[in-house]
Amino acid sequence: MASSNDQNDLTICSVCLEKFKTPRILPCSHIFCHSCISSYLVSSCKSKEAPVGFSCPLCREFVPAPADIGKPATWAEGLPVCKILDKLSRSRESNLCAACQRENEEEEATDICITCEEAICANCAKYHRRNLITSTHVVVPLKEPSVVLQSVISSVKNGSCPEHPDKEVELHCGEHRRAMCTLCATTEHRKCLDVQTVQSIAEKTKKGGSLQELLRKVNNYEQELLMVKKKQENNLSEIDSTSDSILEETKKLRMEVNAHLDKLENEHLNELSKVTKESKDMLNKNIDSVSDRIHFSRHCIQRLQNLEDASDACFMKEYHHVGEKFEMLKLETVNLKEHEIKLKSNISKELRKLKQVERFSKLEVLHSRKHLLNRRDIEDVSFSLIYEIQLPDANICGGNFISDEVIALAKYNSTKKGLWLAGLKRNTWDKVRESDTDDTYFDVQHSDNKLYITNQTNRSVIVMSSNDFTTIAILKYDLQGKLAFRYPVEKSSLYVTVTHRGHIVHSNVKTDTVTCIDEKGVPLWKYVSPKLSGPCSVDRDALDNLYVGGSKSNNVHILSSFGSLIRVLECIPCPAFMKVSERGDMCCVCSSWKNIRVYEIK
Structure with a gap:
């Protein structure tokens, strides 16, 4: 056994405190x-x-x-x-x-x-x-x-061959997607036809955008895992809250009966504790698996991002290695289920009959399972128009999904101004609620059952309840208010969104550009396309895909959070905004500020 004084001995394993063995x-x-x-x-x-x-x-x-x-x-x-x-x-x-x-x-x-x-x-x-x-x-x-x-x-950590560590990677086999040394090329890959130098294939891969595409897919994968993790953590909180409610209800009822209920109460609380623990253990186990996949995704992203200054040999070796690991990760996740557990307690009416009851309460565990990840890549989905609503008297400036089938729309014109709450379902348009006001509303955001509405009339932000439109607070700041950071932008940069990573994306309708800056204002990328003209809106979905509406080019450009073009949706007249539901199966496009188009994403 190594002594405790050998802390600086590099040959001592920190686990067994013995000399290293392999x-x-x-x-x-x-x-x-x-x-x-x-x-x-x-x-x-x-x-x-x-x-x-x-x-x-x-x-x-x-x-x-x-x-x-x-x-x-x-x-x-x-x-x-x-x-x-x-x-x-x-x-x-x-x-x-x-x-x-x-x-x-x-x-x-x-x-x-x-x-x-x-x-x-x-x-x-x-x-x-x-x-x-x-x-x-x-x-x-x-x-x-x-x-x-x-x-x-x-x-x-060098650019050596995986099969022959004493030799450097110099070649690449396209058939087997492997970076290799000259010895590998003359033995295992001697019959392969697509063998090139790592320098040439690395240059082609970088210029072809394969790295950015893989980075985008891993980033979207991570965002979807984060959504699942957040949902399951909320489920944990819900279980705690429900368990606490059941406990309070149990104790309140217990105070109304005599000592004979002591035994029944203990049996019931023990059962509740057991069910709660089993449910939380199951969710925690699932969350750990999701967390590992998030870490795995982040690790892939980090390794891909670190390839910019890497040698060509390291680049191709790491690029294929990460790609293969990512495919293995997706394959391993296919059969992983997302758990949703709910606790329910139905207090027996017979409790008031005292000794005639045999159980304090019947606890139910409503446990449903579904595939952990069910979104398809935005590049592969189809947008099918479900219906289109003409609103000639309206002027829809902004909107946001409150739930997967309800959207809040901010509108104003010379006769009516206010807020709409509309239900979006297949082949139906249901105006759930409407709020009229003399003020001018420009945009609306939703968070935690609250609507945050920009009021252009008095330059303030109105906080409303999304349930009944009651005003909760009015936020107003002047130039002397607290300012976290000021980001200088060009004139005509009217539309802005913030990604999950805190990056700020804004469009400019005069220069036809979309620009992304970090939290310190440092430019990260700029998107320009001859097919994009008059970008008047920038929206994002739950996976940080960006939707840029070209008011003059009559299309919507879908970008990754890294600024690369994913696809273009054509034939959308003057898109004012495009909102995607959190579930990712429905989107709402406002065209010409008067027409609402609802698409099914599948």
Whole structure:
């Protein structure tokens, strides 16, 4: 057993506190024995449903499955072996210079050559640096463990061939979608016809937009997982709230009866506690699985975003690696179910008959399951026009979905101004509620059963209840009010939206551009297209896909949150705005500020 004084010994595993035995290195740079990390993987994934990754035992950073997703017992084999530390842990038993030992001499090792993968003494290190052949080798003093560790990690993370770590990736096989070395090309891929240099295929892939397209798909995947996670977390809160309500109802009734109900009350509360725990455990288990997929998606995004400055070899190796992992992730998620659990208690009317009752209450667990992810990519869906409503007397300026089938519309003109609440169903248009006012409403947003309406008449924001249109508050700020940040934009930039990542997207009707800036105002991208003219609106859906309405080009351009064009919806006269329901199966387009078109997305 290693002593506690060996904290700076790089050859000691932080789990078993013994010398490394086949050390495996994680992406976070922490290193563990093969058996230690393998045992940890199996035990930590037992409580997860369809695991796709794990957290580092030390820093808790999420690590995507390095091998087959869903099979944690095989993941340790997919982690790279740190050969240098493996050799060093064996040589440190004697702590002698490996070069001198080959000449039957014994000298204490003071340095380590990362390139040669062996410990050397001070003299060997000096001549190592002087020799023309070994002058480029990385030699690090053993007394500086942090520098040694950093050099070891750098040597592991390079553009070497996955099959032959001692050779560099130079070629790419299009048939097998693999980055490889020259040895692979002359053996396993000798019959393949589509073999190119990594430099040429990397350049084609970058220019072709494949990286941005994969990044967009992973980003949408993450956003959908975040929606599912939020829904399930709300379900957890609902279970707690419902459980508390049942508990209060139980105690209130218990106070109205005599001591004979003590036994029944205890039985009922125990059952409630058990059902609540089982339900929450089930949801927590599902949420952990969703969270892992979100971490997996973010990891893919991070790795893809880091490829901009990578070498071509690393680029193609990582690009295909991430793409394959993403496809495996989607395949592993197909059969994962989204749980929705509700608690219900029907207090028995017989309770007031005292001793005649046998149960305090009947608890019901309403547990429904459905596929975790059921949205299709916006690039592949079809928009089918369900119906179109002509509103010649209206002037619809803005709107927003309150639920999947109800939309709030802000309108004004010379005779009527106010707010509409309309029900959108297949082949029907139902005006649920209307609110008239002398003020001019321009746009409306919805959050937590509240409507936030921009009032142009008195330059304020009105907060209303989405249930009955009652005014909750009026918000008004002057130029001396609290200002978080001021973003300078060009004139005629009237329409703006904010993505989930906090990026601000705005359109300019005069320059025909759509611009995205970050929270500090730094430009991220600008979209210009000859097919886009007069972009008068910018909206987004729950997955951060952007919908830009061309008032003069009579179309809607659908962009990714990274500014790349996904598709164009043509033949939409002067689109004022386009709103997509949170469920993603219906959208509402306001055309020419007077016509409402409702589309089914499938």
